[in-house]
Amino acid sequence: MVHAMNETDFIKDYDPxxxxxxxxxxxxxxxxxxxxxxxxxxxxxDQHPHAGRWALPGGFVGIxxxxxxxxxxxxxxxxxxxxxxLEQLYTFGAVxxxxxxxxxxxxxxxxxxxxxxxxALSAKPALLPAxxxxxxxGETGGAVNVLSPENEALTLAFDHADIxxxxxxxxRGKLDYSDVAFALLPELFTLRQLxxxxxxxxxxxxxxxxxRRRQLDRGWLKATxxxxxxxxxxxxxxxxxxxxxxx
Amino acid sequence: MVHAMNETDFIKDYDPxxxxxxxxxxxxxxxxxxxxxxxxxxxxxDQHPHAGRWALPGGFVGIxxxxxxxxxxxxxxxxxxxxxxLEQLYTFGAVxxxxxxxxxxxxxxxxxxxxxxxxALSAKPALLPAxxxxxxxGETGGAVNVLSPENEALTLAFDHADIxxxxxxxxRGKLDYSDVAFALLPELFTLRQLxxxxxxxxxxxxxxxxxRRRQLDRGWLKATxxxxxxxxxxxxxxxxxxxxxxx
DNA sequence: TGACATATATGCAAATTAGATATATGTAGT
DNA sequence: ACTACATATATCTAATTTGCATATATGTCA
Numbered sequence: 084m085v086h087a088m089n090e091t092d093f094i095k096d097y098d099p100x101x102x103x104x105x106x107x108x109x110x111x112x113x114x115x116x117x118x119x120x121x122x123x124x125x126x127x128x129d130q131h132p133h134a135g136r137w138a139l140p141g142g143f144v145g146i147x148x149x150x151x152x153x154x155x156x157x158x159x160x161x162x163x164x165x166x167x168x169l170e171q172l173y174t175f176g177a178v179x180x181x182x183x184x185x186x187x188x189x190x191x192x193x194x195x196x197x198x199x200x201x202x203a204l205s206a207k208p209a210l211l212p213a214x215x216x217x218x219x220x221g222e223t224g225g226a227v228n229v230l231s232p233e234n235e236a237l238t239l240a241f242d243h244a245d246i247x248x249x250x251x252x253x254x255r256g257k258l259d260y261s262d263v264a265f266a267l268l269p270e271l272f273t274l275r276q277l278x279x280x281x282x283x284x285x286x287x288x289x290x291x292x293x294x295r296r297r298q299l300d301r302g303w304l305k306a307t308x309x310x311x312x313x314x315x316x317x318x319x320x321x322x323x324x325x326x327x328x329x330x
Numbered sequence: 331m332v333h334a335m336n337e338t339d340f341i342k343d344y345d346p347x348x349x350x351x352x353x354x355x356x357x358x359x360x361x362x363x364x365x366x367x368x369x370x371x372x373x374x375x376d377q378h379p380h381a382g383r384w385a386l387p388g389g390f391v392g393i394x395x396x397x398x399x400x401x402x403x404x405x406x407x408x409x410x411x412x413x414x415x416l417e418q419l420y421t422f423g424a425v426x427x428x429x430x431x432x433x434x435x436x437x438x439x440x441x442x443x444x445x446x447x448x449x450a451l452s453a454k455p456a457l458l459p460a461x462x463x464x465x466x467x468g469e470t471g472g473a474v475n476v477l478s479p480e481n482e483a484l485t486l487a488f489d490h491a492d493i494x495x496x497x498x499x500x501x502r503g504k505l506d507y508s509d510v511a512f513a514l515l516p517e518l519f520t521l522r523q524l525x526x527x528x529x530x531x532x533x534x535x536x537x538x539x540x541x542r543r544r545q546l547d548r549g550w551l552k553a554t555x556x557x558x559x560x561x562x563x564x565x566x567x568x569x570x571x572x573x574x575x576x577x
Numbered sequence: 578t579g580a581c582a583t584a585t586a587t588g589c590a591a592a593t594t595a596g597a598t599a600t601a602t603g604t605a606g607t
Numbered sequence: 608a609c610t611a612c613a614t615a616t617a618t619c620t621a622a623t624t625t626g627c628a629t630a631t632a633t634g635t636c637a
Contacts, residue, residue: 103393104351107423107434146350146432150423174421174436176354176397185393187354187436189421275584290626295585297625310634316582317634522615537595542616544594557603563613564603 105176105185109153110141110243112172112250113162113193114215115200116267116283121215123229123247124162124195124203125239132182133240137211137229139247141188154191163206168194168266173249180242190246192253194266213237217251217286224252224286254284262303265324273311273319274298302327352423352432356400357388357490359419359497360409360440361462362447363514366530368462370476370494371409371442371450372486379429380487384458384476386494388435401438410453415441415513420496427489437493439500441513460484464498464533471499471533501531509550512571520558520566521545549574 113124125137140161144153150171158164172190180186195203204210216228227248229237239247257263264280278294298304305325310318360371372384387408391400397418405411419437427433442450451457463475474495476484486494504510511527525541545551552572557565 105354105391105393107352107354144352144423144434146352147425149425150421150434153423171421174397174418176391176400176436178394178396187391187397189423189434273584291584292586292628293624293626314583315635317584317632319584520615538615539597539617540593540595561614562604564601564615566615 105187107144108141108186108188109144109150109157110139110175110188110190110246111154111157111161111193112139112190112247113158113167113195113200113203114250114254114267115195115197116280117197117200117212117214119279119283121217121251121283122200122212123215124200124210125213125229125237126161126210128240136240137213137237138240139190139243140210144189150189154189154193158193161207162193162203162210164193164195164199164203167199168263172246172253175242175246177242188246190249192250194263196267196269198269215247215251217248217255219286224248224255227251251284258284262324262326265303268324271307271309271321271323273321274304275319277322352434354391355388355433355435356391356397356404357386357422357435357437357493358401358404358408358440359386359437359494360405360414360442360447360450361497361501361514362442362444363527363530364444364447364459364461366526368464368498368530369447369459370462371447371457372460372476372484373408373457375487383487384460384484385487386437386490387457391436397436401436401440405440408454409440409450409457411440411442411446411450414446415510419493419500422489422493424489435493437497439497441510443514443516445516462494462498464495464502466533471495471502474498498531505531509571509573512550515571518554518556518568518570520568521551522566524569 115122115124124140126140128134128136128138140157142153142157142160144150148156151169154169154171158167158169170192172192174187174189176187178185180188200212204212212232214230214232216230217224218228219225225248226244229239229244229247231237238244254263258281264277264284267280268276274295277298278289278291281294282288303324303326304322307321307323309321311321312318362369362371371387373387375381375383375385387404389400389404389407391397395403398416401416401418405414405416417439419439421434421436423434425432427435447459451459459479461477461479463477464471465475466472472495473491476486476491476494478484485491501510505528511524511531514527515523521542524545525536525538528541529535550571550573551569554568554570556568558568559565
């Protein structure tokens with residue numbers, strides 16, 4: 084970034100409220116699948132607004148930091164995680180979403196494998212793994228319910244319930260035309276595991292042969308020839324996600 | 331918004347760069363269909379970065395202004411338009427997207443009927459109606475080409491070509507599962523007009539009976555019993571968009 | 578060795594979609 | 608008034624996709 088000019092020289096031409104700028108933050112929906120249910124990692128607020136409530140981990144965007152970089156940094160700092168599927172979700176900019184001051188929040192969706200989810204919990208024991216339920220309302224889904232490990236309903240801080248709702252609906256919407264599901268699975272997985280992930284996100288059960296056919300026809304799955312181990316019955320073949328050559 | 335506390339009391343606890351905040355702007359993709367092709371309204375930059383280039387109309391977000399409100403204001407001020415379908419698109423936050431200073435831009439997609447598009451042009455003659463082409467690349471689409479009325483290729487200012495590209499791809503993606511197409515049509519329209527809009531956005535031609543069936547089965551169309559006039563052949567029935575009762 | 582649980586494969590009916598074709602209905606010209 | 612014409616609208620059939628049931632395969636474990 085070029086800071087050669089004196090900012091004030093031109094800011095006034097463009098931005099009458101240049102010295103009353105909103106702050107910009109990123110908030111992360113750290114999503115994984117646990118026990119075949121969607122789960123998010125939350126942090127407990129210990130300060131003024133909504134103190135004691137659970138919230139999405141977030142942080143302010145540095146003046147010389149790209150949005151994606153800020154999201155990656157929060158992922159690193161708050162979840163101790165080097166990498167994860169990270170995609171921008173939506174930007175929340177209601178004036179009073181934070182009672183302290185004007186904060187515009189760019190929400191990101193981070194998809195974690197079960198391993199990564201648990202690793203984050205170990206690295207940051209203060210994180211709460213909360214189950215997420217998305218009721219079926221009018222063909223898509225309604226506002227989410229967030230449940231603590233003890234199955235208590237949680238009220239999230241700020242507008243974080245809205246953010247989480249949007250994350251879940253977005254995930255549902257993208258599920259069958261994109262490759263997001265694979266971000267929730269380990270390198271090698273069985274078709275059953277893939278179906279479990281889909282069912283967890285959709286909150287519905289799917290027809291097995293049809294699901295299998297669709298997935299295989301997609302051309303994204305590469306059979307490894309290896310099989311799962313430890314099963315008390317016939318083991319399933321392990322597949323690997325391989326983005327199609329055309330894309 | 332509550333400004334009761336002195337901001338500096340708590341900002342420092344949360345934001346180490348509190349006094350070096352990015353500016354937040356909104357940029358609008360004002361999109362309509364002209365001559366069965368997608369078109370956007372652009373403004374000419376007369377100042378420093380990218381002076382002379384065409385850009386998306388935009389404006390800074392006021393400290394006490396919601397993001398959606400800022401977008402609506404820009405729509406009003408820059409396009410002289412009271413209302414239009416307005417939806418948030420994506421937030422662009424690369425550090426060097428503006429060489430002057432750090433500006434995070436929340437892009438909005440505004441869908442205009444042909445009438446509204448022309449009205450904006452009359453109200454603000456400085457606006458340029460530019461045609462947009464989205465080449466088919468790998469199943470979805472590639473970077474857009476923007477053409478002036480004289481068919482010259484235009485290079486947009488800043489990262490506005492990226493914004494426009496995302497707008498077009500988003501529109502394509504939503505076209506057949508959402509009701510966006512109706513935002514581009516007048517109150518009353520024929521099935522042919524609806525199909526024309528779809529074809530313009532997809533950049534492909536569709537099968538007529540199949541399209542007709544799908545649209546009618548959706549339950550969003552209400553036949554009026556009235557027919558178009560002025561056609562030199564059999565006039566088509568006029569339909570009205572009626573959101574389904576379930577949603 | 579056989580019960581068992583699940584993976585995998587196959588088959589078929591139902592539903593959806595694509596495409597072609599036929600029919601209807603307005604305008605415009607003679 | 609009649610006919611050509613262009614397009615709307617309706618109908619029909621084949622192809623494709625999907626849902627679901629059933630059959631077969633293959634591992635563990637008692």
